[in-house]
Amino acid sequence: MFRFHLEAVDSATGARAGHWETPHGVVETPAFMPVGTRGSVKGLWPEQLRQTGAQKILANTYHLALRPGAEVVRDLGGLHRFMNWDGPILTDSGGFQVFSLSGLRRMDERSVVFKSHIDGSLLELSPESAMKIQEDLGADCIMCLDECPPATAPEEKIQAAVDLTTRWAARCRDAHQRADQALFGIVQGGVLPSQRERSATALLPLDFPGYAIGGLSVGEAPAQMYETVGFTTPFLPQNKPRYLMGVGRPVDLIECVTRGIDLFDCVMPTRNARNATAFTSRGPVKMRNLVHQRDEGPLDPDCSCRTCTQFSRGYIRHLFMVEEMLGPMMLTLHNLTFYQTLMRDLRTAIKSNRLTEFRAERLAALRGEL
Ligand SMILES: [Zn+2]
Structure with a gap:
């Protein structure tokens, strides 16, 4: 159902060009995904979005799970029918917004409990519920729940986040059931080569169909972001798509494609x-x-x-x-x-x-x- 083909690899840099077959069509890579935060790329009709050359788009689980609710989207036929976009869609896990946007109340091995930024109600997100919500939304490509600490956090904190992200990734893989969705693992580790290597090495045995690099573009300098991408991509499998989350400016896309990234999204x-x-x-x-x-x-x-x-x-x-x-x-x-x-x-x-x-x-x- 999902097949990733590399057509060319630049010998000088390792940059890759290819295409990724999904249940809703082919994505030529490297690709940029416009962000439809709440099920709409603001101001554009789907056919206009298509005219820009976009092949795959992103929607945010956190926002859609709060309003209208993942089960409402499911009952209306899933995200593709709901927003009338028949191409591939990716949803994130919701974790990034829980850490950045909502009032975080408690986080432990089991889950995170957070306060909705809309009405203040307390909600829980676990690896299992992140899978259930994303299965209800029905995107082609979905993300594991991860912990994303600030890039400047001390190494103990980064290491603990890597370890929790690894354990949650295993739970996500066990909970995820839909064969028509590709579940990506997320590599964390801040800007530390040793932690990025630990994270990637721990996730590879879980054999995800693709890998994301998370925890970047969160305030570190661009040069540090490029360096981190540069030492992280060699730890990832050559034959699977690599997605750099939340990046970035046109210069960032050029620099990170050069360092072997296949998928991007940014607001x-x-x-x-x-x-x-x-x-x-x-x-x-x-x-x-x-x-x-x-x-x-x-x-x-x-x-x-x-x-x-x-x-x-x-x-x-x-x-x-x-x-x-x-x-x-x-x-x-x-x-x-x-x-x-x-x-x-x-x-x-x-x-x-x-x-x-x-x-x-x-x-x-x-x-x-x-
Ligand atoms: Zn123009």
Whole structure:
């Protein structure tokens, strides 16, 4: 039901290009997954999302489990039918939001008890319930419940989180039943090579169909994130997809594809779009700036999306200044098109054995982000 094929591996860097077959279609890798936090990629219809080049999307278990509830989604036919997206979907475990968003009340071997950020009610998340909720939601690719400590936590704390994450991963695997879902293990370990190795080594015997790298992009410097990805991917199987959770900016995608990552997700293209920041081939552009007021030119002359081919910078700026909803919708369409085009170009560069040159060119063009 799930088959991962590598088509090319860059000999200089280890970067990979391939495709992943899932029950809802093929994902070309490396791939970027737009985030549909609450079952919607804000402001876009599914066909518009498809037009950006997106093949697989992510939805957040924490938010959907609180509202409308995983059983409601199940009774309405599962996530694919509920949101009318017929391509592959990935759900996270909900653990990251429990640790970052809700009031954490208790955490022990068995589970975490947390306070809903919506109505303050106390709820429990265990490896078993994380599997039950994700089975009800029905995504193609689902995640083990893990503990994600701050990257700066002391080593004892990182080590304890690695060990708990390993024991929870075994419980998730035992509890998970749906054969039409690929359950990924999550490697933790902060920015410490020895802990990343311990985590990966402990998870490999559980033989998950894919592995995620968690616990990054949580406040560490970009260079430290790249270094950590660079020493973690060699511990992961060559023949299974590797997913870097919650990353990142266009430069981060280029740097981490170069270090052997196949799957990404991040809220940046969609969230920044709503805040009037566009990602372009020449770096980020703030669309509320006065400089765009009388600009007849396109947002990004190198982009073929409808925002860039049909509207001027002056018009897009106007929409944001008067708070028309079309402004965020247009920038969301553009930013996601920009991300998908970058991933397509990375895949092409790897397959044509010119990743090193491509990386240098694109990083120079994106210097505004560095
Ligand atoms: Zn565009």
